[in-house]
Amino acid sequence: MAKICVIGDYDSICGFNALGIDTFVSTERDDTVRTIENLAVNHYVIILITENIALKITDILDKYKSEPLPAIITIPAVSGGGNLGMQYLRKAVEQAVGSADMIFGADE
Amino acid sequence: MSVMNVNPTRMELSRLKKKLTVATRGHKLLKDKRDELMRQFLDIVRENKALRAEVESLVAKANKSMIMARSVMQSEAMSTALMMPKQQVSIEVSQKNIMSVDVPVFASKTKTDNPHDIYSYGYAFTGGDLDEGVRTLAEALPGILKLAQQENAVQLMASEIEKTRRRVNALEHVMIPDLKDTIRFITMKLDENERSSQTRLMKVKDMMIKETIESKQA
Numbered sequence: 001m002a003k004i005c006v007i008g009d010y011d012s013i014c015g016f017n018a019l020g021i022d023t024f025v026s027t028e029r030d031d032t033v034r035t036i037e038n039l040a041v042n043h044y045v046i047i048l049i050t051e052n053i054a055l056k057i058t059d060i061l062d063k064y065k066s067e068p069l070p071a072i073i074t075i076p077a078v079s080g081g082g083n084l085g086m087q088y089l090r091k092a093v094e095q096a097v098g099s100a101d102m103i104f105g106a107d108e
Numbered sequence: 109m110s111v112m113n114v115n116p117t118r119m120e121l122s123r124l125k126k127k128l129t130v131a132t133r134g135h136k137l138l139k140d141k142r143d144e145l146m147r148q149f150l151d152i153v154r155e156n157k158a159l160r161a162e163v164e165s166l167v168a169k170a171n172k173s174m175i176m177a178r179s180v181m182q183s184e185a186m187s188t189a190l191m192m193p194k195q196q197v198s199i200e201v202s203q204k205n206i207m208s209v210d211v212p213v214f215a216s217k218t219k220t221d222n223p224h225d226i227y228s229y230g231y232a233f234t235g236g237d238l239d240e241g242v243r244t245l246a247e248a249l250p251g252i253l254k255l256a257q258q259e260n261a262v263q264l265m266a267s268e269i270e271k272t273r274r275r276v277n278a279l280e281h282v283m284i285p286d287l288k289d290t291i292r293f294i295t296m297k298l299d300e301n302e303r304s305s306q307t308r309l310m311k312v313k314d315m316m317i318k319e320t321i322e323s324k325q326a
Binding site for chain 2: 011016018065071073
């Protein structure tokens with residue numbers, strides 16, 4: 001049975017514990033990369049990752065983008081978020097269409 | 109204008125003509141595929157954009173409550189409260205095919221049906237903020253799952269569209285013009301050969317007639 005989990009700093013992810021989602025506390029890059037690699041082969045199909053951690057491992061996220069599973073998506077951290085998720089969306093539109101202005105507006 | 113490196117023969121000509129029909133047909137099909145993919149892709153992206161904004165605001169709200177909860181509770185009490193979850197979420201994965209792109213579809217299943225099982229603690233030693241935070245997260249969860257599915261689909265479709273677009277462009281701007289040029293080149297060359305043999309025959313005929321006349325006169 002496939003599973004879902006969340007990676008991030010303790011403050012941001014402790015609430016998910018109550019929902020029955022596995023949580024993995026990690027704040028350093030090496031640690032996170034190892035965790036993701038482990039999770040990917042252990043039937044975790046959705047990996048939520050807080051934005052502050054995601055920013056440290058963007059290269060790894062790019063690698064997993066081309067694969068159907070696991071789906072790695074970013075969620076805002078306690079410390080507040082930039083807009084990494086939107087940026088990824090914009091990048092995907094740019095890759096497909098050539099210009100993302102028609103959806104996101106030219107002002108960004 | 110670029111002509112392929114081929115021998116100007118009739119056989120080559122018919123081979124290239126066949127190739128051209130296949131290429132034109134393939135180009136049309138790929139173009140249709142690209143357009144449809146693009147349409148669906150943009151639909152999903154628009155939906156995804158709205159959903160992400162919604163989910164992010166929900167999670168941010170939950171985070172706020174959790175911070176409040178942490179600030180009024182001892183961290184030990186808090187980790188104890190959240191340590192043993194009653195609920196367990198598992199995911200079922202199936203596949204959906206959008207224009208030849210295999211996209212995973214997620215459906216969540218919880219261990220128990222009771223929606224109140226997300227509170228894994230007695231209420232005596234915890235603050236209301238914790239309840240609030242956990243409840244908001246639970247509210248956000250279906251959105252998060254949908255978001256995961258859509259974002260995954262977006263990434264996969266984006267690379268498929270890029271691939272298809274490259275193929276369409278390669279056919280439209282390289283393959284088809286090259287084939288047309290080469291066909292033209294071979295046709296002209298064959299015509300030229302035809303004309304040259306015609307003239308040669310006429311010349312030979314003239315010479316033969318001349319010879320006959322001379323032999324008759326002699």
